[in-house]
Structures are given as structure tokens and as C-alpha cells.
Amino acid sequence: MTGPAAVIGPAAETGPTAEGLGAELVDSLRSVAHVRVERDLPLAPLSTYRVGGPADLGVFPSTPEGLAAVVRLLGAQGQALQVLGRGSNVLIGDKGVRGVVVVLRELAGVEVRGERLAVGAGADCTDVAAVALSAGLTGVEFFHWLPGSVGGAAFMNARAFDQEVSQIWRSGLVVTGAGELVQRRYAPDDFAYKRSPLQDTGELAAQVELHLTPGAPDKIRATMEHNEQKRRDNREMDHPSCGCVFKNDRAFGAPSGLLVDQCGLKGYRRGDAQVSPHHANFVINLGEATAADLRAVIEHVQRTVQTEMGHRMEPEVRFVGEF
Ligand SMILES: Cc1cc2nc3c(=O)[nH]c(=O)nc-3n(C[C@H](O)[C@H](O)[C@H](O)COP(=O)(O)OP(=O)(O)OC[C@H]3O[C@@H](n4cnc5c(N)ncnc54)[C@H](O)[C@@H]3O)c2cc1C
Incomplete structure (x- = not known):
């Protein structure tokens, strides 16, 4: 499957244009299975900073196939898009985003497959840590109280408490710029500090497979509680924020x-x-x-x-x- 590439990936400060956002495009998006569309979508409630103006159009896919279809449709119209996970690492401008914002929080299914979790990119990290605990799987304790989505964490190679995404993200489905749904494999060497392959390819994580190992639930729970306490001690959740503003070097x-x-x-x-x-x-x-x-x-x-x-x-x- 090929087609015109949509402009996707890292947040563009200028954002997509509103050109081409006619009724026809909106109707086409509305007809895609497993996709919800909202005009003039307020973005502040979708960001942990709780600030920012609206998007001209918000598109909410709830399956990998729906996300791929959206990327193909927008690509065919030459319409750029901005992707938003759970909005915990972005500062959205007061005037909002012109054009289309694809919001992934409804693409959030989590499936236990033996020692792997197959996770929709928009799933909440804390929810995923809880599923791993219930399944007796260790390796993802650092997701507990990490405010973002798993796809956003994958994109950022999020890290906390001496763990990072590169240690557990080994495979999964991505959507390419041409809107193809493709299986990818990753190795730890593909990542660097706060850097994942997605930042280079512009591909979107649709489903992230986390490769975990069996662990004792008591120990997993204790680690999660320890991590939570650290975040409470730092008063991280007292006020809206985006977490750390600057990278370390x-x-x-x-x-x-x-x-x-x-x-x-x-x-x-x-x-x-x-x-x-x-x-x-x-x-x-x-x-x-x-x-x-x-x-x-x-x-x-x-x-x-x-x-x-x-x-x-x-x-x-x-x-x-x-x-
Ligand atoms: C209180 C607080 C504490 C935090 N602590 C930590 C911490 O300890 N460690 C840490 O690393 N981070 C931390 N963060 C930052 C943030 O939680 C992570 O970077 C998180 O993983 C971002 O996920 P998100 O879904 O919110 O991404 P968003 O903010 O929605 O998006 C961030 C970027 O990722 C892109 N993106 C999102 N989803 C996808 C996808 N599926 N495919 C491709 N690109 C995508 C977006 O386009 C955007 O460029 C913290 C934030 C807060 C508010």
C-alpha cells in the first residue's frame, strides 16, 4: 500500500495549516471505522499543563487500522497532522493548533500475551503498570505514575528510576508516513537518551509490544509504591506541569x-x-x-x-x- 506521505511526527511549532479542512474531508474522516471527529476541539483539557487553545479538528482513532486510515486520508489531501498522546510532554500555544490534531488516548487496549503486553499507543502508562502487576510481569514498574501514554513514552524513550522504554520495547505496529501499518522490531542500540527511532523516521507508534519477565507480585507492587512515594516527595503532581522541562546533559x-x-x-x-x-x-x-x-x-x-x-x-x- 502506498500513497502520498502525510507530514507526521515531532511537534511542528507552526503546526499544520487549516487549508483543505473542508466539509468533504471532515465527512471522509467521519466515515472511517473506529474514528471519532470533533471540530474546534479544546486542547487544554488534553494536556497536563491545562493550557492551550483549540485545534481546528480533533481526530480520535481507537484502533491501529483506524489510525492508519486517517494518515492515508490526510496524506491524500496533502493535509499535515499533529499527534497528541496524553499531552504530558507538550506546551500547547494559547492560539491552539491550525489543522488536524490526531489524539491517541482512545487507542488504548491492553492485551496480555504470555510475557508480553500488546498495548494501544494511547494507553495510560499507570494503567499498563497495573495490568503488568496483575499478570505477575516485571519490567514496567517505572510506568506507574508516569503521566503520559505508552506511545508518547516510546516516542520520548521515557525514563525513570533507572529504567527506560528502550529496555522493554522490542516490537510493535507503526504507521508510516504513507499510512501503512507495519510490524517493527527494535534493539536497545536503536535508542539513545530521550531518543527513539520514531523521532528519526516520523512513524507513529500504533501498538507497542512490551517484553517483560515473570516477577513476584509483592516485589513489583513494592517497587511501584516506592516510585509513587518518590514522586509525591518531589511534589510532582501538586500543580499542572510537563514534568522536567530541560534534558540533562x-x-x-x-x-x-x-x-x-x-x-x-x-x-x-x-x-x-x-x-x-x-x-x-x-x-x-x-x-x-x-x-x-x-x-x-x-x-x-x-x-x-x-x-x-x-x-x-x-x-x-x-x-x-x-x-
Ligand atoms: C508530572 C510529570 C512527571 C513526568 N515524569 C517523567 C519521567 O520521570 N520521565 C520521563 O521520561 N518523562 C516524564 N514526564 C514527561 C512525560 O510524561 C513523558 O515524556 C510521556 O511519556 C509523554 O507521553 P504523552 O503521551 O503525554 O506524550 P505527548 O505529550 O502527547 O507527546 C509528546 C511527543 O510525542 C509524540 N507522540 C505521542 N504519541 C506518539 C505516538 N504514538 N507515536 C509517535 N509520536 C507520538 C507527540 O507528537 C509529541 O511530539 C513527566 C510529565 C509530567 C507531567
Whole structure:
């Protein structure tokens, strides 16, 4: 199966255009099996920052085949798309996203296949950790209380508590730019720090197969509780955020959060956007922050650390849409 390639993958800051979003395209999308479509979709509730304007069109596939059909249809129309998992690593602009946002949270089935979990890309990481616990499988404890989707975690090669996705994601279904549904295999060497093959190929994870091993449920549960307590101690869930804003870089000689702290930026605030007083690599929404406030704080922190310490920290958060 071939066809015109849709523009997919990493968040484009400018976003897709609204051109071609006529009634005909919307009707075609509505006719695809296992796909739901919403015009003027509010995005703030779909992001852990709780900010951002609407998308012209929100498309919700609930199966890998539905996702592939959407990519083919949009590709045939030359219509770009922006993919959103559970919105925990993005800052969506106040003016929203022009064009199509494909939201994967309804593609969320989880199946236990022996020692593997076959997981819909939009499944919530915490839910997947709970399924693994019930099945007596270890290896995915770090997903417990990780706020994103499994597909988003795969795309980002998410890591926590000395575990990362590259250790367990060995196979699965992806959707190519041409809208083909293809089986892929991965090896640990295909990944790097916060980097997965999807970031290079532009393919979308549709179903992620996690290769786990049998474990004692008591031990698995204890690890999950330990991880949860660590996140509570860091006050990570007290306010809307995107988790760590900046990547770490060994060349800096210290974690990014420590550099921010050493520059005296903990608590730095603009409007309701603030560098967390508890975790200097978090920029939090105290309630009424705009995306512009949050971005201004992030950019101020980046500039200050560069000026005072000589290190240019790279944002881990992805800026999406119009600010
Ligand atoms: C409180 C808090 C704590 C966090 N702690 C951690 C942590 O310990 N470790 C860590 O690594 N991260 C952490 N994060 C960040 C975030 O949870 C992870 O990066 C998460 O895996 C992102 O998943 P998502 O579904 O929310 O992705 P989104 O934010 O929806 O998307 C992120 C990027 O992935 C792309 N994408 C999403 N799904 C797919 C897919 N199926 N195929 C291809 N591309 C896709 C999007 O287009 C976008 O570019 C934290 C976030 C919060 C809010």
C-alpha cells in the first residue's frame, strides 16, 4: 500500500495549516471505522499543563487500522497532522493548533500475551503498570505514575528510576508516513537518551509490544509504591506541569535542575507560571498561567543558565501550535 506521505511526527511549532479542512474531508474522516471527529476541539483539557487553545479538528482513532486510515486520508489531501498522546510532554500555544490534531488516548487496549503486553499507543502508562502487576510481569514498574501514554513514552524513550522504554520495547505496529501499518522490531542500540527511532523516521507508534519477565507480585507492587512515594516527595503532581522541562546533559557536569537551582531561579515567577520551589527542572502552572507565561519562564531560565553557567540546556518539552 502506498500513497502520498502525510507530514507526521515531532511537534511542528507552526503546526499544520487549516487549508483543505473542508466539509468533504471532515465527512471522509467521519466515515472511517473506529474514528471519532470533533471540530474546534479544546486542547487544554488534553494536556497536563491545562493550557492551550483549540485545534481546528480533533481526530480520535481507537484502533491501529483506524489510525492508519486517517494518515492515508490526510496524506491524500496533502493535509499535515499533529499527534497528541496524553499531552504530558507538550506546551500547547494559547492560539491552539491550525489543522488536524490526531489524539491517541482512545487507542488504548491492553492485551496480555504470555510475557508480553500488546498495548494501544494511547494507553495510560499507570494503567499498563497495573495490568503488568496483575499478570505477575516485571519490567514496567517505572510506568506507574508516569503521566503520559505508552506511545508518547516510546516516542520520548521515557525514563525513570533507572529504567527506560528502550529496555522493554522490542516490537510493535507503526504507521508510516504513507499510512501503512507495519510490524517493527527494535534493539536497545536503536535508542539513545530521550531518543527513539520514531523521532528519526516520523512513524507513529500504533501498538507497542512490551517484553517483560515473570516477577513476584509483592516485589513489583513494592517497587511501584516506592516510585509513587518518590514522586509525591518531589511534589510532582501538586500543580499542572510537563514534568522536567530541560534534558540533562553529562557535559554539564550536573543535572539541569541543579544548574537552575544554582542560578537562584527556584520560585521565579511570571503571572501564574513558576519554576517549582520543590523541583527546579519543573515549571508549573499555579492555576491561571497562559502558555505564553509558561514559555516566557522557560526561555528566561534557559537564557539565565546559559549566561551564568555557559550551558545551553535543550528543552525536553515540545512547543506545539501557535503562541
Ligand atoms: C508530572 C510529570 C512527571 C513526568 N515524569 C517523567 C519521567 O520521570 N520521565 C520521563 O521520561 N518523562 C516524564 N514526564 C514527561 C512525560 O510524561 C513523558 O515524556 C510521556 O511519556 C509523554 O507521553 P504523552 O503521551 O503525554 O506524550 P505527548 O505529550 O502527547 O507527546 C509528546 C511527543 O510525542 C509524540 N507522540 C505521542 N504519541 C506518539 C505516538 N504514538 N507515536 C509517535 N509520536 C507520538 C507527540 O507528537 C509529541 O511530539 C513527566 C510529565 C509530567 C507531567
